Amino acid sequence: MVKVAVLGHGTVGSGVYEVFDMNAERIARAVGEPVEVKYVLDLRDFSHLPYGHKFVSDFSVIENDPEVTVVAEVMGGVGAAYEFTKRCLLAGKSVCTSNKELVATRGEELLQIAKEKNVNYLFEASVGGGIPVIRPMLQCLAANEILEIRGILNGTTNYILSEMIHKGVSFEDALKQAQANGYAEKDPTADIEGHDACRKISILSDLAFGDKFDPNEVSCEGITKITLQDVEEAGKLGYVIKLIGRAVRCDDGTAYAYVAPHLIPKEHPLAAVEDVFNAIMIDGNATGDVMFYGKGAGKLATASAVVADMMDAMAHREKRRPVEWGDGSKHLLRPLGTLESKWYVRKDGQAAEITGPMTTDEAQTKFADAAAMMRVL
Numbered sequence: 001m002v003k004v005a006v007l008g009h010g011t012v013g014s015g016v017y018e019v020f021d022m023n024a025e026r027i028a029r030a031v032g033e034p035v036e037v038k039y040v041l042d043l044r045d046f047s048h049l050p051y052g053h054k055f056v057s058d059f060s061v062i063e064n065d066p067e068v069t070v071v072a073e074v075m076g077g078v079g080a081a082y083e084f085t086k087r088c089l090l091a092g093k094s095v096c097t098s099n100k101e102l103v104a105t106r107g108e109e110l111l112q113i114a115k116e117k118n119v120n121y122l123f124e125a126s127v128g129g130g131i132p133v134i135r136p137m138l139q140c141l142a143a144n145e146i147l148e149i150r151g152i153l154n155g156t157t158n159y160i161l162s163e164m165i166h167k168g169v170s171f172e173d174a175l176k177q178a179q180a181n182g183y184a185e186k187d188p189t190a191d192i193e194g195h196d197a198c199r200k201i202s203i204l205s206d207l208a209f210g211d212k213f214d215p216n217e218v219s220c221e222g223i224t225k226i227t228l229q230d231v232e233e234a235g236k237l238g239y240v241i242k243l244i245g246r247a248v249r250c251d252d253g254t255a256y257a258y259v260a261p262h263l264i265p266k267e268h269p270l271a272a273v274e275d276v277f278n279a280i281m282i283d284g285n286a287t288g289d290v291m292f293y294g295k296g297a298g299k300l301a302t303a304s305a306v307v308a309d310m311m312d313a314m315a316h317r318e319k320r321r322p323v324e325w326g327d328g329s330k331h332l333l334r335p336l337g338t339l340e341s342k343w344y345v346r347k348d349g350q351a352a353e354i355t356g357p358m359t360t361d362e363a364q365t366k367f368a369d370a371a372a373m374m375r376v377l
């Protein structure tokens with residue numbers, strides 16, 4: 001019997017418990033022995049649940065229990081989640097997480113501790129929810145130099161845009177619905193201002209290019225300035241508007257990385273990605289474009305990726321998975337000023353147009369008076 005613990009019983013945490021319960025037989029077959037969730041850490045009262053007796057509020061109970069070998073950190077944030085993850089790793093327990101904020105900001109340090117302790121720190125669920133993307137990129141695309149990553153990386157904003165565009169739902173109502181569905185972050189500002197997608201493109205860039213891309217330095221714009229007028233103008237020109245996280249490798253090994261709304265040609269595969277779905281296109285120098293698609297947020301989809309990582313950690317108890325990246329000292333992030341794109345430009349009282357290609361610096365100077373301006377993918 002393998003014993004595990006779950007830190008946090010919010011949307012994803014309760015989903016982790018549910019997946020272990022729902023698929024117990026299948027998981028036991030794959031792992032080679034049954035898996036028991038021995039503890040769930042949460043300060044709130046869940047004594048009414050059938051597994052209410054498993055709840056603990058004192059983290060040290062889990063930390064000091066040598067029977068617990070694998071822990072899911074699904075608390076979110078970088079406070080207690082950071083401290084508990086570090087203490088679990090130092091205690092020789094593998095940690096699996098959906099916490100993109102923690103992975104993006106402290107990942108290299110936590111991976112280093114995992115390496116020293118010969119345990120795993122795995123985070124498939126931190127990008128794309130239930131979509132397998134990190135492991136395929138690290139393993140199946142391992143023979144490639146990654147040239148470019150383009151993705152719809154946030155389910156909440158894609159859901160809001162889809163509801164607004166296709167059903168005429170207001171921004172506020174669509175956001176409320178995304179929160180009710182369990183897609184949004186505790187503070188949905190992280191979704192709508194692009195910070196969540198920014199953390200995800202930073203993690204993918206860390207992995208693709210081998211050194212830390214600090215999400216605080218990666219340029220980030222959300223969806224709050226998108227107007228229905230621009231949605232309509234873009235439609236007339238043959239495009240849809242999507243929030244895109246993008247990383248582009250340059251010949252010298254540096255890379256552009258940013259999050260911003262883009263116009264996408266209607267026939268482009270990313271244009272068809274609606275609702276809570278995410279899609280990530282990875283361009284390898286041997287494979288060309290490979291696309292990953294699925295539910296990018298939500299309880300069971302995200303929990304599925306956390307549990308799969310936990311099973312992987314159980315299978316790699318003796319030999320840890322070698323995942324790591326540098327501390328950012330290579331300064332690979334390139335300023336966006338020289339990145340060339342085509343541009344959508346709308347000036348007050350004039351029809352919108354697509355122009356360029358030209359660099360960001362050139363476009364910002366030339367269209368300083370524009371009412372709206374977006375990159376075209």
Ligand code: HSE
Nearest residue numbers: 154155156184185297
């Ligand atoms: N708030 C995130 C999203 C959750 O909407 O994509 C999944 O990371």
